[in-house]
Every structure is written in structure tokens, then in C-alpha cells.
Amino acid sequence: MSERNVKTVRKVFFAWNEEAEARWLQQMALQGWHLEEVFIFTYRFVRGKPGDFVYRFDFRPMKNRKELEEYVGLFEDAGWQYVASLSSWHYFRREKTGEGCDEIFSDNRSKLEKYRRLQLTMLVTSNAALISPLYLLVIANHQPIIWILFAFMMSLDIILLYAILRITKLIRSLKKDLKE
Amino acid sequence: MKKSLLDELSPLTETSFYILLSLYQPLHGYGIMQQVEKMSDGRVLLGAGTLYGALSKLEKLGAIFYCGEDPENPRRKIYQISADGKRLIESETERIEKLARVACETLLRFSEGGR
Numbered sequence: 001m002s003e004r005n006v007k008t009v010r011k012v013f014f015a016w017n018e019e020a021e022a023r024w025l026q027q028m029a030l031q032g033w034h035l036e037e038v039f040i041f042t043y044r045f046v047r048g049k050p051g052d053f054v055y056r057f058d059f060r061p062m063k064n065r066k067e068l069e070e071y072v073g074l075f076e077d078a079g080w081q082y083v084a085s086l087s088s089w090h091y092f093r094r095e096k097t098g099e100g101c102d103e104i105f106s107d108n109r110s111k112l113e114k115y116r117r118l119q120l121t122m123l124v125t126s127n128a129a130l131i132s133p134l135y136l137l138v139i140a141n142h143q144p145i146i147w148i149l150f151a152f153m154m155s156l157d158i159i160l161l162y163a164i165l166r167i168t169k170l171i172r173s174l175k176k177d178l179k180e
Numbered sequence: 181m182k183k184s185l186l187d188e189l190s191p192l193t194e195t196s197f198y199i200l201l202s203l204y205q206p207l208h209g210y211g212i213m214q215q216v217e218k219m220s221d222g223r224v225l226l227g228a229g230t231l232y233g234a235l236s237k238l239e240k241l242g243a244i245f246y247c248g249e250d251p252e253n254p255r256r257k258i259y260q261i262s263a264d265g266k267r268l269i270e271s272e273t274e275r276i277e278k279l280a281r282v283a284c285e286t287l288l289r290f291s292e293g294g295r
Contacts, residue, residue: 072255074210074256077213106225109195110230110233113233
């Protein structure tokens with residue numbers, strides 16, 4: 001085995017340009033690299049037969065393992081292969097055959113609802129993320145390490161708030177499509 | 181209960197309408213996909229994500245109910261339309277019938293007038 005059969009690639013994609021992420025994963029599959037596991041901004045591929053695969057992502061918080069299994073089962077029945085999950089993001093793929101539906105959402109309304117779920121989760125997270133650095137200041141004041149931690153947490157909050165803004169913009173444009 | 185169900189779902193989207201119609205018999209998710217495709221002459225192909233979301237919503241609002249898992253495949257949940265769901269279908273069918281009647285009358289009147 002001189003050839004490497006697994007490779008890990010670091011790449012940054014955000015929820016508002018997941019078409020680019022899907023295109024990239026499709027390109028990788030055309031070269032015989034199939035996604036196996038997803039981490040934050042990190043993708044692990046295994047080498048296989050090159051093929052034309054469509055990748056799609058859903059965002060859906062799951063209550064428990066059983067719920068996830070039933071959810072995945074429905075996608076598999078419909079011809080999708082479950083790849084991996086990253087928190088509440090679920091990655092699916094299917095080989096392009098011209099048969100069946102290449103989209104996991106067949107109407108604009110359900111597509112919009114996916115981003116609403118994402119927006120809600122982000123809003124809840126941002127609330128917690130905004131309160132905890134302030135709490136940090138209250139419990140231990142005037143220590144330099146606390147200020148460094150505080151600055152770090154606040155910069156994470158700024159990124160999160162920017163992400164919420166982008167998702168809200170996306171929802172607004174999808175809503176416009178729904179009315180037309 | 182019945183009123184809020186009607187408010188939330190009416191007017192029914194084509195997706196929800198077909199899903200509810202398919203559930204006059206107990207079916208699991210994949211069965212619904214096939215049934216809806218057949219009923220619509222292959223025009224309505226439900227996406228897996230769309231169907232999963234629609235089933236959660238219809239169940240939460242009480243239009244359908246969970247009646248157990250498929251004995252051959254425990255990952256497949258079987259659903260059926262509820263009494264409230266049936267009432268919803270009846271009132272929506274009435275609404276669409278009326279709409280179609282008015283449309284037919286209008287078309288007829290204007291085609292005669294044009295001659």
C-alpha cells in the first residue's frame with residue numbers, strides 16, 4: 001500500500017454558501033475522493049471509484065439517537081446515502097442517475113424552514129454566548145487573563161452575530177421567492 | 181383544537197394536501213412518497229427533507245397520528261390521518277370545488293360571449 005487512501009482537508013465554508021461546499025464535494029468525488037467524516041472546517045475523504053455524486057445538507061436538531069435513525073432511514077429509503085453529521089448538520093449524497101429527486105427539498109417552503117431552524121439555534125446560542133463573557137467580568141474583575149478571555153469570547157460573538165445577519169438575509173430572499 | 185389546526189394549515193399546500201390524502205391508509209414515509217407520486221401521475225416527487233418536515237408538522241398539529249413502526253423495519257414510522265385531518269381535507273376540498281366551479285362558469289360565459 002504505497003498509495004494513501006485517506007486524506008484530510010481543511011476548508012472553510014459557511015451556511016450561506018453551501019452551494020459552493022456541495023460543488024466542491026462533488027468535484028472531490030469526481031476525482032475519487034468520497035467524504036467520510038466532517039469536523040469543524042475539516043473534511044476527511046476516503047479514496048474510491050470516481051463518480052458523479054450530488055451532496056446535500058439539512059439542518060435539524062435531533063432529540064435522541066432513535067429520532068436520528070428514523071430520520072436517516074427515510075432519506076435512505078428515498079435513495080440518499082447518509083454520510084455524517086456535524087452537530088445538527090446532516091450530510092447526504094446520491095449518485096447522479098437522472099432518476100428520482102436530486103434535491104432533499106421539493107418546495108421552497110421547506111427550504112426556508114431549514115434556515116429558520118438554523119436561525120433559531122443561532123439566536124439561542126448567541127444569547128448564551130453574550131451572557132457568559134459578561135458573567136466572567138462580574139465574578140473575577142481586574143485580572144488580565146479574564147480580559148484576554150473576555151476579548152476572545154467577544155470576538156466569537158461578533159462572528160456569530162455576523163452569521164445570524166447573513167442567514168436572516170438569506171431567509172428574506174427565500175421569502176421573496178415564495179411570494180412570486 | 182380543530183379551529184387552530186385549520187388556521188395553521190389552511191389553505192393547504194400541494195405537498196400537505198397530497199400527504200394527507202395518501203394517509204387515508206396507514207403508510208410509512210417511503211410509502212407516502214410512492215403513493216403521492218402515483219396519485220399525481222409522477223408530477224409531485226417529494227424530497228426526503230420536505231416529507232420529514234411535513235410529517236413532523238402535521239403530527240404536531242394533530243392532522244395525522246403515529247400508529248407504530250413497521251414490523252419488518254423498525255426505523256420506519258407508520259402514520260395515518262386523524263379525524264381532524266379528515267375534516268380539514270373535507271373543508272379544503274369544498275373550497276377548491278367552489279373555486280373550480282366559479283372558474284368553469286367564468287370560462288364558459290366568456291367563451292360564449294366571444295362567439
